[in-house]
Amino acid sequence: MRVTDEVLASQADYYRRRAGEYDVTAYGDVVAARARIARLVAEMDPSGTVLEIACGTGLWTEALAGLAESVTAIDVAPEAVAIARDRVRSNNVRFEVADVFSWATAARFDVIFFSAWLSHVPVSRFEQFWRLLRGLLAAGGRVLFVDEHVEGRDKETYLPGGDEIVERQLRDGSRYRIVKNFVDPERLVRRLRGDAVRCMCPWPRGCRDPSHGQPRKGVRRRHCTARTRRQRRRRALQSSTSGLLNRCSDNEP
Numbered sequence: 001m002r003v004t005d006e007v008l009a010s011q012a013d014y015y016r017r018r019a020g021e022y023d024v025t026a027y028g029d030v031v032a033a034r035a036r037i038a039r040l041v042a043e044m045d046p047s048g049t050v051l052e053i054a055c056g057t058g059l060w061t062e063a064l065a066g067l068a069e070s071v072t073a074i075d076v077a078p079e080a081v082a083i084a085r086d087r088v089r090s091n092n093v094r095f096e097v098a099d100v101f102s103w104a105t106a107a108r109f110d111v112i113f114f115s116a117w118l119s120h121v122p123v124s125r126f127e128q129f130w131r132l133l134r135g136l137l138a139a140g141g142r143v144l145f146v147d148e149h150v151e152g153r154d155k156e157t158y159l160p161g162g163d164e165i166v167e168r169q170l171r172d173g174s175r176y177r178i179v180k181n182f183v184d185p186e187r188l189v190r191r192l193r194g195d196a197v198r199c200m201c202p203w204p205r206g207c208r209d210p211s212h213g214q215p216r217k218g219v220r221r222r223h224c225t226a227r228t229r230r231q232r233r234r235r236a237l238q239s240s241t242s243g244l245l246n247r248c249s250d251n252e253p
């Protein structure tokens, strides 16, 4: 089963309708989540001009705003953006309701960030998406992101014959089809190899990115060699990232 425009529209609709309940159903304890998000974002060390894709209700925008020179945050769901605008009132943040696949700007960014977004990009649009990112990055820019590990895949109900389309239900019983491609870090790194985009993936398993939460300018992707350091980091990141993000896709919020 292919991801059609109709599925993408259903995905956008789902997040529009979910916006009011998103924080609690995705993060549970929002106060604790904010602290963890602040910690994770600080680890990623975003600086300069930041573009945040699929900002949702602005929980990550808030943390980005504290470290970046400026943040442009876009999301397709006006209801989510309204909540984000209310939450993040910093002068260095600008929100925009926009579909990332058709968004255009002359601006270039030092950092492009997204949380829980890559897994919603259909396989058929993967290349287009990364081309878009390359075009939006300033020289020496970085792409930073967090998402759900492929090991979380079992919790979703995939449609028969649709290995990237799941069905989600909201509290009011309405049902939506959305794209969910849990991220396999090793596969992702293989696919991005040779890409000019430097990618940081603070995932627990199989991550081959040298930055592992500490991106360093001028360092390109290569295999980690310090095994114990990697294991220690892996454990730390597993508890901070996966735990937080796993709740992002509860089927029955």
Ligand SMILES: C[S@@+](CC[C@H](N)C(=O)[O-])C[C@H]1O[C@@H](n2cnc3c(N)ncnc32)[C@H](O)[C@@H]1O
Residues within 6 Å of the ligand: 011, 012, 015, 016, 053, 054, 055, 056, 057, 058, 059, 060, 074, 075, 076, 077, 080, 098, 099, 100, 101, 114, 115, 116, 117, 120, 248
């Ligand atoms: C899982 S939520 C993540 C929200 C936020 N980044 C977070 O981690 O809390 C996915 C977000 O993607 C947004 N989205 C869905 N399709 C989009 C599109 N085509 N362009 C931009 N944003 C989109 C939804 O509105 C939703 O806010």
